[in-house]
Amino acid sequence: MSDQKEYMHQSIAQAVRDHGIGTMFGLVGDANLFMANHFVNGCGGTLVAAVHEGGAVLMAQAYTQVTGDVGVATVTQGPGLTNCFTALREGVVARRPMVLLCGDTPVTAPFHPQNIDQREIVKATGAGFEQVQSPETASRNVANAFYRARKERRPIVVNIPSDFMWAEVKHQTIVLPPPETLTVVTEGPVHEAAIGMIASAKRPLILAGAGAVSARNKLIALAERLDAPLATTLKGTGLFSGHPNNIGFFGTLSTAAAYDVIAAADCVIAFGAWLHFLTTDRGELLKGKRVIQVNNSPSDIGAFYYPDAVLVADAGQTADNILYWLDEAEIPPSGFASELPPGDVSAHPRGDxxxxxxxxxxxxxxxxxxxxxxxxxxxxxxxxxxxxxxxxxxxxxxxxxxxxxxxxxxxxxxxxxxxxxxxxxxxxxxxxxxxxxxxxxxxxxxxxxxxxxxxxxxxxxxxxxxxxxxxxxxxxxxxxxxxxxxxxxxxxxxxxxxxxxxxxxxxxxxxxxxxxxxxxxxxxxxxxxxxxxxxxxxxxxx
The missing domain is CATH 3.40.50.970 (Thiamin diphosphate (ThDP)-binding fold, Pyr/PP domains)
Structure with a gap:
C-alpha cells in the first residue's frame, strides 16, 4: 500500500489477497460494505454477489472443492450471519475449508437492532470462530483463519466489529505456512496382522473412498497383484471407471451383480473410507469378512463400523507396502477378479x-x-x-x-x-x-x-x-x-x-x-x- 492513510477494512481485504484469493462470494451490508468494496476496487479482486447470504457461503464451499484453494465469503452482521446457519453446518459436515468474513455490530452499541451473540451462533453450527480483537490484529486474525480452515477442514468465521472498520492501521502481510500432512506407513503387530489377513484371503476386495483418490494408481497396482475387484464409496465415484476389475459402488448403490461379488468376498481392504452405514448396508455387507481399514484420519476410524485391523496411515504408501510384502512372501494372486461375470458389473439396467x-x-x-x-x-x-x-x-x-x-x-x-x-x-x-x-x-x-x-x-x-x-x-x-x-x-x-x-x-x-x-x-x-x-x-x- 502507499503512504496514504490505511484503514482496517482495507487491511482485511488486502489480507485476503495476500493469500492468493482473487474471488470472493458475498452479500454486502452495513458491516462489510467497505471491506468488500476495497477488495474489488483497491485489490483487483472479484466479488460474486449472491442473492442470499447462505448462498454466498455455499458458493465458497464449492469453490474450495473445485479449486483446492480456501473459498472466501463475506456477509454482514446479525441476520446476515443467521441466514448462513444451514450453509455453515453443511460446510462442517462436508469438511470444507473456507473463511467467512462476517461483520458484527459495534461493540459500543449493545442495543443495536441487529445485535446477537455471533460466537454462539457459529459455535452451534460446529464452525470455527476467529474474533478480530483489535484493528492492529486484523491481518493476523485473517491469517489464523486461513490456517485453521486448512488444518481443521471446516469453515472458520472471522468476526469483525463494524466500529473497527475505519480505524487507522498499518497493514502487515502475514501468511502462515500450510499445516503439514504426514504420510506414514504403520508397523508393528497390527500392521503384521493386517498383512496376514490379506495374504491368507481367498477372495479379497479393495474399497476406496474420498481419502484415497490420490492413490488411484497404487490401488490399481495392488488390485492387479491380488487379482481383486475394485469398488468405491459414493465420494470415490468414477475412480476406477474403465478398469476391468471395477464393480462400481460398494453398498446400497451397488448393482445386483456387484452386490453378489461383494457378498462373496472374504476380505475387504478399505482405503480412505469411513465405512458409512450406507456403504456397508448397515453392516450386512461386511458380515463374515475380515476388514482392514486404512485411513490417515484417526477420527474416521470406528465412526460407523469397527474393523478387524486399523492402520492410521497414508493410502498410497500403505498399498505399496502391502504389495511389497505380498511379493516377498510369494503370495499368488487370488483369482477372484478373474471370476467376475461378463459385461459391466457396475451398470444398472437401462431405462425404457x-x-x-x-x-x-x-x-x-x-x-x-x-x-x-x-x-x-x-x-x-x-x-x-x-x-x-x-x-x-x-x-x-x-x-x-x-x-x-x-x-x-x-x-x-x-x-x-x-x-x-x-x-x-x-x-x-x-x-x-x-x-x-x-x-x-x-x-x-x-x-x-x-x-x-x-x-x-x-x-x-x-x-x-x-x-x-x-x-x-x-x-x-x-x-x-x-x-x-x-x-x-x-x-x-x-x-x-x-x-x-x-x-x-x-x-x-x-x-x-x-x-x-x-x-x-x-x-x-x-x-x-x-x-x-x-x-x-x-x-x-x-
Missing part, C-alpha cells in the same frame, strides 16, 4: 422410454440419455431429494473430483448455490446440477439469476415430480393421503427464461431430444425441466 406415463418422461430413460449426451468433461452436483440415488447410479463423472454432493447435512435447496461456486472455480468446464422441484423452489430459483448475471456455464436438470418425493412415498406406504406433499408448481422452464436464462420442458422422449440439442447449443445457464410421475419415480437406494 415406453414406461413413460402420459405427460411425463420415464426417469431412468431420461438419465441414461443425459448421461450419454451431456458434456463429457462435466462437473456434476446433486441437490437433495429422492431422485438423487438414481442420478448417482446412472450419470457418470470423469473422476471423483468432478462430483459434488450438496446435501451432506441432508438439506435440500443447496445445489444451485454450490453449482455457481463450482462454475466460478472451474470456468472452462460445464457444470451440471441435478435438483428436485422442491429444492429448486427453496434455494435454486433465487440464485439462478446469479448464474445468469455472472455468466456461468450451468446446465440445470430439474427433476419435477410435483411433490416432496421422500415424504410422498412414506405417506403412501402407510395408506395415507399424500396430498400434503404434492404441489402444483409454475413452469420452471418459463421461470428460467424470465430470469434471463434458457428453459425447456420435457414430457416425452421427443421433448428430451429437443432439450439435448438445446444443451449442446446453449449460450449460458439453461434449465431442463423433466416432468415426472410422482408415483413412478424409483425409490431411493438407501
Amino acid at each position: 422410454p415406453k414406461k413413460s406415463t402420459s405427460g411425463c418422461i420415464n426417469f431412468e430413460y431420461a438419465l441414461d440419455r443425459l448421461n450419454e449426451t451431456l458434456p463429457e468433461n462435466r462437473i456434476m452436483l446433486t441437490d437433495g431429494g429422492r431422485f438423487i440415488t438414481e442420478v448417482w447410479c446412472r450419470v457418470a463423472v470423469p473422476d471423483p473430483n468432478s462430483f459434488h454432493m450438496s446435501d451432506n447435512f441432508a438439506a435440500i435447496g443447496q445445489g444451485m448455490q454450490q453449482a455457481i461456486g463450482a462454475a466460478h472455480g472451474a470456468p472452462t468446464r460445464p457444470v451440471v446440477l441435478f435438483t428436485g422441484d422442491g429444492g429448486f423452489m427453496m434455494g435454486g430459483l433465487n440464485e439462478f439469476n446469479t448464474a445468469v448475471r455472472t455468466n456461468c456455464d450451468l446446465i440445470v436438470i430439474v427433476c419435477n415430480d410435483s411433490a416432496y418425493g421422500a415424504e410422498h412415498v412414506q405417506l403412501l406406504d402407510r395408506q395415507m393421503d399424500p396430498s400434503l406433499t404434492e404441489f402444483t408448481w409454475p413452469s420452471f422452464a418459463e421461470m428460467a427464461r424470465s430470469l434471463g436464462g434458457e428453459g425447456l420442458e420435457v414430457t416425452s422422449p421427443e421433448d428430451l431430444e429437443v432439450a439435448i440439442e438445446a444443451i449442446r447449443a446453449r449460450k449460458g445457464a439453461i434449465v431442463v425441466e423433466l416432468k415426472l410421475d410422482p408415483n413412478n419415480v424409483p425409490r431411493m437406494r438407501m
Whole structure:
C-alpha cells in the first residue's frame, strides 16, 4: 500500500489477497460494505454477489472443492450471519475449508437492532470462530483463519466489529505456512496382522473412498497383484471407471451383480473410507469378512463400523507396502477378479422410454440419455431429494473430483448455490446440477439469476415430480393421503427464461431430444425441466 492513510477494512481485504484469493462470494451490508468494496476496487479482486447470504457461503464451499484453494465469503452482521446457519453446518459436515468474513455490530452499541451473540451462533453450527480483537490484529486474525480452515477442514468465521472498520492501521502481510500432512506407513503387530489377513484371503476386495483418490494408481497396482475387484464409496465415484476389475459402488448403490461379488468376498481392504452405514448396508455387507481399514484420519476410524485391523496411515504408501510384502512372501494372486461375470458389473439396467406415463418422461430413460449426451468433461452436483440415488447410479463423472454432493447435512435447496461456486472455480468446464422441484423452489430459483448475471456455464436438470418425493412415498406406504406433499408448481422452464436464462420442458422422449440439442447449443445457464410421475419415480437406494 502507499503512504496514504490505511484503514482496517482495507487491511482485511488486502489480507485476503495476500493469500492468493482473487474471488470472493458475498452479500454486502452495513458491516462489510467497505471491506468488500476495497477488495474489488483497491485489490483487483472479484466479488460474486449472491442473492442470499447462505448462498454466498455455499458458493465458497464449492469453490474450495473445485479449486483446492480456501473459498472466501463475506456477509454482514446479525441476520446476515443467521441466514448462513444451514450453509455453515453443511460446510462442517462436508469438511470444507473456507473463511467467512462476517461483520458484527459495534461493540459500543449493545442495543443495536441487529445485535446477537455471533460466537454462539457459529459455535452451534460446529464452525470455527476467529474474533478480530483489535484493528492492529486484523491481518493476523485473517491469517489464523486461513490456517485453521486448512488444518481443521471446516469453515472458520472471522468476526469483525463494524466500529473497527475505519480505524487507522498499518497493514502487515502475514501468511502462515500450510499445516503439514504426514504420510506414514504403520508397523508393528497390527500392521503384521493386517498383512496376514490379506495374504491368507481367498477372495479379497479393495474399497476406496474420498481419502484415497490420490492413490488411484497404487490401488490399481495392488488390485492387479491380488487379482481383486475394485469398488468405491459414493465420494470415490468414477475412480476406477474403465478398469476391468471395477464393480462400481460398494453398498446400497451397488448393482445386483456387484452386490453378489461383494457378498462373496472374504476380505475387504478399505482405503480412505469411513465405512458409512450406507456403504456397508448397515453392516450386512461386511458380515463374515475380515476388514482392514486404512485411513490417515484417526477420527474416521470406528465412526460407523469397527474393523478387524486399523492402520492410521497414508493410502498410497500403505498399498505399496502391502504389495511389497505380498511379493516377498510369494503370495499368488487370488483369482477372484478373474471370476467376475461378463459385461459391466457396475451398470444398472437401462431405462425404457415406453414406461413413460402420459405427460411425463420415464426417469431412468431420461438419465441414461443425459448421461450419454451431456458434456463429457462435466462437473456434476446433486441437490437433495429422492431422485438423487438414481442420478448417482446412472450419470457418470470423469473422476471423483468432478462430483459434488450438496446435501451432506441432508438439506435440500443447496445445489444451485454450490453449482455457481463450482462454475466460478472451474470456468472452462460445464457444470451440471441435478435438483428436485422442491429444492429448486427453496434455494435454486433465487440464485439462478446469479448464474445468469455472472455468466456461468450451468446446465440445470430439474427433476419435477410435483411433490416432496421422500415424504410422498412414506405417506403412501402407510395408506395415507399424500396430498400434503404434492404441489402444483409454475413452469420452471418459463421461470428460467424470465430470469434471463434458457428453459425447456420435457414430457416425452421427443421433448428430451429437443432439450439435448438445446444443451449442446446453449449460450449460458439453461434449465431442463423433466416432468415426472410422482408415483413412478424409483425409490431411493438407501
